[in-house]
Amino acid sequence: MVQNMTYDELILRIIILLRDGKIRDFRSVIDELQPYDMAFIFKEMPEKHRARYLSYLTVDDITDMIGELEREFQLVVLNKVGKTKATLAMNKMDNDDLAQLLEEMDEELKEQLLSSMEASESKAVQLLMNYPADSAGRMMTNRYVWIPQHYTVKDAVVKLKSFAEIAESINYLYVINESKQLVGVLSYRDLILGEPEEKVQDLMFTRVISADALQDQEEVARLIERYDFLAIPVVEENNVLVGIVTVDDIIDVVIREADEDYEKFAASGKDITFDTKAYVAAYRRLPWLILLLFIGLISGSIISYFEDALKQVVALAFFMPMVSGMTGNTGTQSLAVVIRGLSKEEMNKKTIVRLIFREFRTSIFIGAVCSVLIAIVSIIWQGNALLGFVVASSLFLTLIIGTMSGTIIPIILHKLKVDPAIASGPLITTLNDILSLLIYFGIATAFIHSL
Amino acid sequence: MVQNMTYDELILRIIILLRDGKIRDFRSVIDELQPYDMAFIFKEMPEKHRARYLSYLTVDDITDMIGELEREFQLVVLNKVGKTKATLAMNKMDNDDLAQLLEEMDEELKEQLLSSMEASESKAVQLLMNYPADSAGRMMTNRYVWIPQHYTVKDAVVKLKSFAEIAESINYLYVINESKQLVGVLSYRDLILGEPEEKVQDLMFTRVISADALQDQEEVARLIERYDFLAIPVVEENNVLVGIVTVDDIIDVVIREADEDYEKFAASGKDITFDTKAYVAAYRRLPWLILLLFIGLISGSIISYFEDALKQVVALAFFMPMVSGMTGNTGTQSLAVVIRGLSKEEMNKKTIVRLIFREFRTSIFIGAVCSVLIAIVSIIWQGNALLGFVVASSLFLTLIIGTMSGTIIPIILHKLKVDPAIASGPLITTLNDILSLLIYFGIATAFIHSL
Structure with missing residues (x-):
């Protein structure tokens, strides 16, 4: 039923469910939505319903939704959901989105938020923020699965299952050696097709195309476009794997670069959209x-x-x-x-x-x-x-x-x-x-x- | 060893292997290359080595490589490999690439090529060419796997294995009902994580975002960008699944559209690149x-x-x-x-x-x-x-x-x-x-x- 609803119908239905406190039905509607839809509904619904909407959403929903919101709305959401839920969501957010969100905050608030997060996540975000703007390092994510090269297909599947949540959208496993150097790549498809006892290093692809963490985002976009990749691993010097960049972020880079070329060309001034004052x-x-x-x-x-x-x-x-x-x-x-x-x-x-x-x-x-x-x-x-x-x-x-x-x-x-x-x-x-x-x-x- | 070679070194090595007739070593080099690399090497190598290079490549290699070549080179390759290999490669090519290739050929040659192809493939390409230029239908591929909704996870894996070759780059399975209508989508990841006896229809995601076959490619790009998809199913009226559009083609659309906007804006004339006479x-x-x-x-x-x-x-x-x-x-x-x-x-x-x-x-x-x-x-x-x-x-x-x-x-x-x-x-x-x-x-x- 939800499948064919328009946004207006969806919003109306959600508001009714919120008003009547029907959290179960609310849940079954939300489960069918994409993050973009949740974000769109949040922005379009009357302000008075927003607090309740947020309180009905799980931390996972909020994490997904924040990735699709503009900065101003991200801050509204983080403020409204309360500190605990905000911290949990930040722990789960894509690092690159989070880095972008934190970047323009004032020092004090940033420190406070970072210190309330899980140590490992906060460290990962700060690592990202150390890379120069517009570099591959700045847009990479740590939501990927790596495996040691001596693993069998069965080991790999077990590891993949235990990291199911973070392995969401990428369909490659990255293979590293003892020194954390990237030595190969294996697609989920190869994993499905492989026999359980086969060695990962016999199945993997070894001429791995990777981006350097300091490389310009535009060059990374060119690599992904050229090779039709869904994601590209990012390495530091010595070929040590530090993250991956995914194709959805690359589309944003391509669009942004085109807009920037256009703006400069027309001398139309940076970042003037329909919403600019x-x-x-x-x-x-x-x-x-x-x-x-x-x-x-x-x-x-x-x-x-x-x-x-x-x-x-x-x-x-x-x-x-x-x-x-x-x-x-x-x-x-x-x-x-x-x-x-x-x-x-x-x-x-x-x-x-x-x-x-x-x-x-x-x-x-x-x-x-x-x-x-x-x-x-x-x-x-x-x-x-x-x-x-x-x-x-x-x-x-x-x-x-x-x-x-x-x-x-x-x-x-x-x-x-x-x-x-x-x-x-x-x-x-x-x-x-x-x-x-x-x-x-x-x-x-x-x-x-x-x- | 091949992993870290520059293009110049690679070309030199390949030429030596071709000269010495070492097909085995040639094979082991080629296996580590991406289609883009094979195409680049083809274009850059001296012309006298090209015929032998093509004769050493398998039909699969040639199919992959053609997808990365410009039109003029595609025709060179199809001419040089001989009719049998050319037809085999065309049978395996992505439909949208093939449609683009055939589009500008003269009628006679086109008919001849189409009639030499497998009936099912030739029919699929002609179907594509019936959609208007710049429509979703024109850029869709039939290289995806669909399953009936009553399948179990185990059935789905079996089907996926038997269609391994064509399921290469996409990581979703599309679920249809008896009337071929699209009713759900299931990611490879969900398949890996599911239990063998689980029903596909219990695991699948039902609020499927799809594009209409007649929809403008730019709009399809907007959907893929908005939802961070890797591929989007394409349906005709009545929601009948007819193909999918993949993110790598969408990146090309985004770049092309930006170029076109830019060209028009600068009144610089269509399609002037560095190579234009x-x-x-x-x-x-x-x-x-x-x-x-x-x-x-x-x-x-x-x-x-x-x-x-x-x-x-x-x-x-x-x-x-x-x-x-x-x-x-x-x-x-x-x-x-x-x-x-x-x-x-x-x-x-x-x-x-x-x-x-x-x-x-x-x-x-x-x-x-x-x-x-x-x-x-x-x-x-x-x-x-x-x-x-x-x-x-x-x-x-x-x-x-x-x-x-x-x-x-x-x-x-x-x-x-x-x-x-x-x-x-x-x-x-x-x-x-x-x-x-x-x-x-x-x-x-x-x-x-x-x-």
């Missing part, structure tokens, strides 16, 4: 806009430098927005290719040289087509062949320059370990604006007496 | 650039309309790039928030109204800050308070208009089922350019005699 959104966007305002003024001052030419031939102003706009557009097109490529390709010298030459040839094609077009248009519109030549030849040159700066600048920034997405947008815009206006008015000034 | 890249970018060229000319013609004002006060030209640039920038910022949000949020009336008002308030904050700034700058620079007022008040108005068009236009396009990412970039740019110049010169003309 207006003044916060303004505050996050303004630095970019003020920067772009001054960049616009630089163009203005270049134009003012050519004031005399402009006074003599006002028609020069008509083509100005088009020339600088096109330079910007072609630069953006190249930038997009480079930035998305940087996250996927190996950037060796050969690739870079090939890319630069490709973009150069592309810009010649594009420049030729666009300048012929604009020559025709401007001759028809302004009836002035020389003006047409000035506009067309400047456009040809600026399109090449725009493309090259959109290609080369992000590569240089990448080599300098500056994030090219964030830095090259304004840099390329400024440079392209300045160069396009200089070229346009430069060529125009050379011919001004004939125009 | 120069003329192809030019061909894909040119439509956008030509469109933007004419948009630039629209601005130019508006300026030409205000030629007299510009002749009288040339300084108006100095602020022109800044005003229209800023309008474009603020529009882009809003557009980015809306477009990324559209793929995540439920767009109901309440959300939309709230978003529009948020953006409106944001634009007032932004407009106020920027116009005060520009007033100060222009008074200092041009020493003309009235000019400062004209520039500041136009900027204030155009920033509000830019923000609103960047918010409202993509929402309207989304409602009209037009992809807002692709259509709203140029539309918003054009509209913002026209409006910003009209406002700027309009206000300027009103005060022209005092300037």
Whole structure:
């Protein structure tokens, strides 16, 4: 019956069960729900029912649910359930979720919460928090099962059964030697198919792909995507197994990275969602806009430098927005290719040289087509062949320059370990604006007496 | 030994083994490799060794490897291995990969290949190809194990063992009733933990989250991400199970969708990677650039309309790039928030109204800050308070208009089922350019005699 209910029906049913105190029926509904559903229901239900809802949920439910909630709601839940239940839930939470939750808390509260937790769990979380942000170590979990290499299939199944609860979502067993070094991996499927007395080390896969704990999360995502893994083991130097990273966290990384690239690219400011408050959104966007305002003024001052030419031939102003706009557009097109490529390709010298030459040839094609077009248009519109030549030849040159700066600048920034997405947008815009206006008015000034 | 070899070392070793005809040693190296590795080695090895490499690989190896190769290489492999091996590999390939491969082949070759395949496999692929592009049905696989609901754990294990090969990467069993309707799901882990005589229907999870075969792949990705699933069952109307979609394919969807959003946003043209040829890249970018060229000319013609004002006060030209640039920038910022949000949020009336008002308030904050700034700058620079007022008040108005068009236009396009990412970039740019110049010169003309 619960199977086909909509969220609204579910919420209504749960509220009725809470009101009537029917904990058994409540339980049978909850057992059919996913953590995301429990979290969604918590957020959507009227506030007055929340305390009771939480009191009816088990520690396991609360642990699962917290993983699906936004930070602000996580804190609400931890506050409302009371210290004992909160501590129990924290003990069971995924380490990476917990580390993220604790990270932004004030020191005192964090210490207090950590000290109330089980020593082993609290130690594990603190270990995670020692790894740099965005590293594999920071997002790994200790909820996996490892076995010594001398185990038989039967031993492994026994161990798996006793760790059933924590072995929930991963379907590999990681095999280590006496020095805790990762030596192999065995899937649950191989375990099911193996004979009880077979040795794990004869069944296991030994060329294990692993991530380094200090490796960037984006690189780990690339490994998981490339190999179609469900989880990847994380090792420290000397190949000592310290945790695993699961595919569900990797999907979040991929989405977050795409959002970040997008935000930087649009200079739209970090983390503006539909829920961000207006003044916060303004505050996050303004630095970019003020920067772009001054960049616009630089163009203005270049134009003012050519004031005399402009006074003599006002028609020069008509083509100005088009020339600088096109330079910007072609630069953006190249930038997009480079930035998305940087996250996927190996950037060796050969690739870079090939890319630069490709973009150069592309810009010649594009420049030729666009300048012929604009020559025709401007001759028809302004009836002035020389003006047409000035506009067309400047456009040809600026399109090449725009493309090259959109290609080369992000590569240089990448080599300098500056994030090219964030830095090259304004840099390329400024440079392209300045160069396009200089070229346009430069060529125009050379011919001004004939125009 | 193979465990720690670099790709270069691996390729060298494999070439030596191929040359010396040591098939046994070759086998023991290959057994330790991932499909991605085999594909990488194939692509990187000198061409003269490829035929022998393929002849040493088993049909299973070739099947795995093909899944990791780009289309052009897939065709090379299928050609080189000969018809028998090619057909065997195609029988074993993931249906979705095969459908993708066949899709772009010419009709005749496709028919020929399909008819040489096993009837059941060829039927399964053709079934897939009947679903629309980008639908869940198109990317599903039939490599999963289903069991009737009356099975015991023991029955299920027996069935799983006999389907070992196809049950490779997924760790759920799907439970169906007599009418082939999906009624539950059971994880391998539950199977390992269950007692042999227990009934599957007592262990299984019944509130199964499934995707509709016609559902958009992006929505399926959202489900998998939300619920942290490794695979999701796909049903047709009446809840009949027709296949499953796995998380590794979903990661590809997420990456592809992000790339597409990015491409559209930057108007950079579809599918331009580092390997695209120069003329192809030019061909894909040119439509956008030509469109933007004419948009630039629209601005130019508006300026030409205000030629007299510009002749009288040339300084108006100095602020022109800044005003229209800023309008474009603020529009882009809003557009980015809306477009990324559209793929995540439920767009109901309440959300939309709230978003529009948020953006409106944001634009007032932004407009106020920027116009005060520009007033100060222009008074200092041009020493003309009235000019400062004209520039500041136009900027204030155009920033509000830019923000609103960047918010409202993509929402309207989304409602009209037009992809807002692709259509709203140029539309918003054009509209913002026209409006910003009209406002700027309009206000300027009103005060022209005092300037």
